[in-house]
Amino acid sequence: MDTEEKQLIKQILDGDTRAFKIFIETYRRLVAHIVFRMVANSADREDVCQDVFVKAYQNLHGFQFQSKISTWLARIACNTCLNYLEKRRLPLFDDRALEEMNFVSHNDDPYTEAADSDINRLLRHYIDALPVLFRAIVTLYHLDGMKYEEISQILEIPAGTVKSYLFRARRMLREKLVELEQEVLC
C-alpha cells in the first residue's frame, strides 16, 4: 500500500473533510461499477453507493492496511449489494439459474431488439441478466482490472473459482451471441 493512501486515510480519521472528499472522488467509479452491475433497480443504485461510502467512513478506523484500499472498499460494496438483494429477497445465485440461464433483463428500460441492433448494447443487456456473482466477477476483472487473487479476497471465494466463473460467464455471453447471429441468418 502506498504512503499517499496511508496519509489520506490518516487525514480522514483526523476528521479532515477535504481528505474524505478526495477519497470519494477517487473511488466513486469503482463503487458505481459494482453497485450498478449488482443492483438492477436504477432508482436504488445511488442510495446503495452512498451507503457504501458511509459504511467505509464508519469502518475506516478498523482498516488494517493489509490489503489495498480498493480491495477493502470493493468488499464493502459487494456485501452492501448482497445485503440489499437479500433484504428484497432477490435471487443471489443458484446453479439452476446458471444451467438454464434465462436472459430476461433486470434492467428498467425495456429493450427491444428492433429498436437497437448494436451488438455491444445487446451484450451489455445480456451481462445484466447474468447471475449476480458472475456480474460482480466480470465487472471487477474487466472494468477495474483486478487480478483473480484480489477478486477472491473481495468475494471470499477461491481464486480458482473466480477464474472458472469468469470463463463460464464469458462463454455464456458468447453462446448467446452466436445464437442470436444464427437467428438473424435464418
Added chain:
Amino acid sequence: MLTPHLSDDQIQAFLDDTLPSSDKLSIKAHLQSCAECERAVASYQDVFEALDCDENFDLSKNFTRKVLRQTHKQAVGALQFGLLHIFFILAAVIAVSHVLLTYVNIENFAGTAQATSGAFETLVILVRSAFENLGDKIQFDGIYFILAFIGLLGLFVLDRLVLKPHFKTSP
C-alpha cells in the same frame, strides 16, 4: 497435418493475454489457417469489448456532497449521543451528592468513621445514616428541578445554536 481446433479456454486466455508467448504464436498460426476458430475469436472479441465498456456508470453530480452531508449528520448524532451520556452522568453525580449532603449527618458520620477501620464498615454506616435521616428531612426540593431544567435548556441551546450550525457549514 491437421491441428485440433482451439479450445474455448485457450481463446479466452489468448484474449486475456495471459498465455506464454510460445502458446500465443501457435494460436496465431492456427488462426491464420482456420476460419472456424477465427470466427470464435471474433465473437469472443465482441464479448470482451462489451465487458470492457465503461459507459452508463455515472453517479449524480452532487453525489460527493450527499455522502459528506450524511457522514456529518452521523458525526453530529454521535456527538449528541455523547453529550446525552455526559448529561446523565452529571445528573447522577449531582443527585447522589445531593442525597448524601442533605440527608447524611456528616459530623455524626465523621465521628463514627474514625472509630472504624474497614472500607465496608464505613460504607454500611454511610448508607445507614442516610436512611436514618431520610425520614426526618424528606421534602420537595423545587430548586433542584429548576436547576435541572436550566441545565437541559443549556445543553439544548449548545446543541442547536453552536454544534449544528458548525457541522452544517464544514463540508
